[in-house]
Amino acid sequence: MANDATEVKAALEAGSSDVRARQRRSAMLRTGGAILALLVVVIVINVFSHGSFLTAGNLTNVLRQITYNAILAIGQTFVIITAGIDLSVGSLIELTGVVMASFANAVPLDGPLLVIATLIVGLAVGCTAGFVNAVPVVRLNLPPFITTLAMMLMARGLAFKLAHGRPVAVNSTAFDATGTGFLLQGLLRPLGLPGIPIAVVWMAVLVIVFAIILTRTRFGRYVFAIGGNEEAARLAGINVARVKTLVYVISGGCAAVAGLLLMARFQSGSPNTGIGSELQSIAAVVVGGTSLAGGRGSVVSTFFGALLIGLLNNVMNLLGIESYTQDIVLGAVILIAVVVDELRKRYLA
Amino acid sequence: MNDSAPFLRMSGIVKTFPGVKALDGVSFDVRKGEVHALVGENGAGKSTLMKVLAGAYRADGGSIEVDGKVVSIDGPSAAEALGIGMIYQEFNLVPDLRVVDNILLGHEPRKGALLDPKGAIDRASAVLAELGIMLPLEQTPRRLSVAQQQMTEIAKALVRRARLIVMDEPTAALTEREIDALFALIAKLKAQGVAFVYISHRLEELPRISDRITVIRDGKTIETRATSDLPQNEMIRLMVGRPLDAHFPELPPVPADAKIVLDVKGLCAAAGVAVYDVTFSVRAGEIVGLAGLVGAGRTDIVRAIAGADVPTAGTIEVAGKRVVVRGPHGAIEAGIALIPEDRKGQGLVLGMNVRENTTLAHLDRFERNGLVDPAAEEAETNRRIAELRIRTPSAEQTVRNLSGGNQQKVVLAKWLIGDTNVYLFDEPTRGIDVGAKAEIYTLMLSLLARGAAIVMVSSELPEVLGMSHRVLVVRDGRIRAEFARADATPGKIIAIATGVAA
Numbered sequence: 001m002a003n004d005a006t007e008v009k010a011a012l013e014a015g016s017s018d019v020r021a022r023q024r025r026s027a028m029l030r031t032g033g034a035i036l037a038l039l040v041v042v043i044v045i046n047v048f049s050h051g052s053f054l055t056a057g058n059l060t061n062v063l064r065q066i067t068y069n070a071i072l073a074i075g076q077t078f079v080i081i082t083a084g085i086d087l088s089v090g091s092l093i094e095l096t097g098v099v100m101a102s103f104a105n106a107v108p109l110d111g112p113l114l115v116i117a118t119l120i121v122g123l124a125v126g127c128t129a130g131f132v133n134a135v136p137v138v139r140l141n142l143p144p145f146i147t148t149l150a151m152m153l154m155a156r157g158l159a160f161k162l163a164h165g166r167p168v169a170v171n172s173t174a175f176d177a178t179g180t181g182f183l184l185q186g187l188l189r190p191l192g193l194p195g196i197p198i199a200v201v202w203m204a205v206l207v208i209v210f211a212i213i214l215t216r217t218r219f220g221r222y223v224f225a226i227g228g229n230e231e232a233a234r235l236a237g238i239n240v241a242r243v244k245t246l247v248y249v250i251s252g253g254c255a256a257v258a259g260l261l262l263m264a265r266f267q268s269g270s271p272n273t274g275i276g277s278e279l280q281s282i283a284a285v286v287v288g289g290t291s292l293a294g295g296r297g298s299v300v301s302t303f304f305g306a307l308l309i310g311l312l313n314n315v316m317n318l319l320g321i322e323s324y325t326q327d328i329v330l331g332a333v334i335l336i337a338v339v340v341d342e343l344r345k346r347y348l349a
Numbered sequence: 350m351n352d353s354a355p356f357l358r359m360s361g362i363v364k365t366f367p368g369v370k371a372l373d374g375v376s377f378d379v380r381k382g383e384v385h386a387l388v389g390e391n392g393a394g395k396s397t398l399m400k401v402l403a404g405a406y407r408a409d410g411g412s413i414e415v416d417g418k419v420v421s422i423d424g425p426s427a428a429e430a431l432g433i434g435m436i437y438q439e440f441n442l443v444p445d446l447r448v449v450d451n452i453l454l455g456h457e458p459r460k461g462a463l464l465d466p467k468g469a470i471d472r473a474s475a476v477l478a479e480l481g482i483m484l485p486l487e488q489t490p491r492r493l494s495v496a497q498q499q500m501t502e503i504a505k506a507l508v509r510r511a512r513l514i515v516m517d518e519p520t521a522a523l524t525e526r527e528i529d530a531l532f533a534l535i536a537k538l539k540a541q542g543v544a545f546v547y548i549s550h551r552l553e554e555l556p557r558i559s560d561r562i563t564v565i566r567d568g569k570t571i572e573t574r575a576t577s578d579l580p581q582n583e584m585i586r587l588m589v590g591r592p593l594d595a596h597f598p599e600l601p602p603v604p605a606d607a608k609i610v611l612d613v614k615g616l617c618a619a620a621g622v623a624v625y626d627v628t629f630s631v632r633a634g635e636i637v638g639l640a641g642l643v644g645a646g647r648t649d650i651v652r653a654i655a656g657a658d659v660p661t662a663g664t665i666e667v668a669g670k671r672v673v674v675r676g677p678h679g680a681i682e683a684g685i686a687l688i689p690e691d692r693k694g695q696g697l698v699l700g701m702n703v704r705e706n707t708t709l710a711h712l713d714r715f716e717r718n719g720l721v722d723p724a725a726e727e728a729e730t731n732r733r734i735a736e737l738r739i740r741t742p743s744a745e746q747t748v749r750n751l752s753g754g755n756q757q758k759v760v761l762a763k764w765l766i767g768d769t770n771v772y773l774f775d776e777p778t779r780g781i782d783v784g785a786k787a788e789i790y791t792l793m794l795s796l797l798a799r800g801a802a803i804v805m806v807s808s809e810l811p812e813v814l815g816m817s818h819r820v821l822v823v824r825d826g827r828i829r830a831e832f833a834r835a836d837a838t839p840g841k842i843i844a845i846a847t848g849v850a851a
Contacts, residue, residue, distance in 0.1 A: 212720070216720040216721055217719065217720060217721060218712045218713065218716060218721060220721075221705065221709070221712055221721060222712075224698075224701065224705075225698050225701065225705075225709055228698035228699065228700045228701055229694070229695075229697065229698040229699065229700075231694060231695050232694070232695055232696060232697055232698050232709075233698065233709070234657075234676075234677060235655075235657055235677050235687060235689065235695055235696070236677070236681075236709045236710040236763070237677045237678040237680075237681040237682075237710050238678075238709070239678065295698070295700045295701075296700065
């Protein structure tokens with residue numbers, strides 16, 4: 001009997017490593033295929049752009065450009081895995097940007113201390129807005145599409161009102177490093193590399209931290225459980241309201257961080273920089289393979305979704321494709337990404 | 350005789366999913382005007398076979414003949430065109446369309462380019478008259494009973510000129526009288542030459558309704574026989590491939606000095622069927638059965654105890670300690686576990702794997718430094734898989750891919766972790782095959798041996814009588830009678846449950 005149980009357990013462990021090995025193999029196969037395709041595309045593009053694509057400067061630029069979208073998309077990933085959606089993040093970039101710029105101009109601080117204080121103020125605004133988004137969703141079971149749409153309008157209106165309709169210029173130079181500075185410049189410059197933009201470091205840290213939160217913490221597991229089957233999650237004793245609220249708070253917080261980086265880069269908090277950002281962030285999540293039906297997704301995939309969109313934009317700019325055409329291509333890519341993902345699920349899973 | 354020619358013949362059907370050979374050469378045929386029962390344990394391949402017939406799956410091998418002609422069924426519309434109608438256990442009605450619109454969905458009568466509402470009512474009424482049944486055509490299905498929704502499905506199939514109707518567990522949620530009405534309707538359609546494939550776990554009803562029975566096991570046809578030639582014990586033997594011992598294990602008596610574990614007083618709830626003034630207690634090592642008709646409020650009672658619905662009045666004590674039930678969390682903390690009737694909808698996250706489902710309610714126990722430790726989860730899950738004999742290739746298998754019985758065991762595994770000592774089982778063996786049933790009963794006994802108290806809701810009287818120390822009969826959300834096991838008879842219980850006796 002005991003022997004029997006041991007055998008069963010041994011078989012199970014073998015089974016688990018089997019399943020995992022298979023998953024790894026198929027993941028590698030997929031990634032391998034994608035990398036190969038990417039390489040070919042990169043070489044072709046490089047030839048057509050007369051070598052301007054494959055330069056350290058250009059690639060660093062792409063990373064810096066996707067920073068804001070990638071950070072927004074991290075929060076959006078959490079929301080979408082719970083089968084929700086957050087349409088307010090674009091306006092929240094603006095609202096937090098305007099509030100942070102006004103705050104930075106008003107307080108007698110400077111240097112890193114000012115940056116930190118400003119970030120805290122921005123986070124407070126963003127997280128509060130996220131909380132307000134979540135309350136009707138968790139208390140009255142209203143669709144998040146509506147509550148965040150309402151927040152999108154209110155936050156944008158408020159941003160314009162506070163800013164009197166024009167960008168609020170930041171007086172202090174304390175944000176310059178965050179916005180346009182580089183790390184390891186002294187070390188990398190002699191190698192012909194431009195250094196690592198500080199904004200990119202922010203993004204990398206956030207991606208790593210939130211990837212760990214999503215995959216390795218209780219909260220992350222609950223996010224998936226709620227997206228997969230909210231009632232089963234509730235009956236397992238999970239505080240569904242708290243987890244869902246937190247998810248919108250995270251999304252609002254991500255918008256605040258993106259707002260700070262944008263404000264730092266342009267040295268002003270502008271009430272119209274975020275138009276369309278919410279859709280860009282959803283696109284990154286979807287291209288990354290997260291299901292809008294909830295229950296599936298990953299922060300790392302979302303990052304790659306944002307990267308893919310960023311590369312595409314960059315390539316089209318380098319090839320001199322006009323912006324209208326760029327929109328058509330981008331839309332088509334999003335469509336193809338979700339269709340391919342669905343077909344893959346259907347026939348390969 | 351032309352009437353007994355097979356309408357449908359499926360030969361050597363093979364269907365393989367990654368890692369599983371779901372169908373391994375299944376063959377069977379259905380004659381015109383015949384009810385052909387398909388039986389087998391869960392996971393035997395019945396559903397897969399029917400999905401092949403419905404065009405939901407493409408078979409990897411074998412052939413399908415309809416009316417003697419080889420056909421290819423590449424989608425639901427192809428099945429419909431061939432006269433094959435499917436009535437799944439979970440109905441396919443549009444909840445917001447009226448019954449008449451559901452019946453005629455896709456076949457709406459038109460006047461020119463516009464819909465013809467009057468013609469629709471006439472057409473639907475004609476179909477119902479033909480069936481000899483009445484349905485509120487202007488209502489939405491939400492307001493219909495399960496039996497009425499089923500009738501709607503049948504009418505829908507007939508509008509589509511179905512000559513073969515597949516019914517999956519049609520009596521699972523019906524009362525005795527509704528079952529009689531359904532069987533009368535099937536007999537009527539049979540006489541008109543409609544063929545039926547009848548899938549059911551209720552083996553005792555097959556002699557009443559089916560002409561022939563095909564037993565499927567491990568994706569293979571084991572035997573097809575006339576129903577009269579296949580006694581029930583023989584059928585079970587063929588299904589499980591081994592003779593089964595006594596149906597129910599022997600219940601050990603409750604020790605005389607056993608303490609009261611669950612004490613419910615004056616419980617009221619108003620979420621679904623109103624529960625009123627429910628008072629009872631369960632001792633360590635005791636199973637209390639809740640009998641009654643579907644919709645009597647039994648599920649609502651256990652849901653209120655588990656905090657799935659919040660009680661409006663009354664007290665619940667576990668081992669002498671008052672439980673504050675404001676939601677499932679408080680009940681779980683107090684050691685109360687609900688194993689719900691609808692395991693896919695309420696018991697499991699189907700897209701998660703066995704490990705994630707098993708640890709979901711007690712994830713805090715697997716945390717190290719704020720992070721979940723998957724290795725610890727997997728070790729615990731593997732222990733439970735071995736203990737419960739869950740048939741899964743590994744802890745990493747997605748729960749959606751397991752059979753019903755094994756899914757139920759995963760729900761149980763979830764509540765074996767932690768200090769649960771009150772188990773509320775709601776229809777624990779519904780839709781589960783004979784072999785897994787016996788295993789679940791054995792497991793209930795092992796819970797009793799650990800000093801757990803069990804409340805079991807069941808619509809199957811043999812189960813209530815065979816697996817309870819005491820039986821409470823519920824009607825209209827109240828407890829109407831209590832029987833010790835020795836005094837309980839099906840007659841007494843039914844009389845009180847139906848209100849014939851007070």
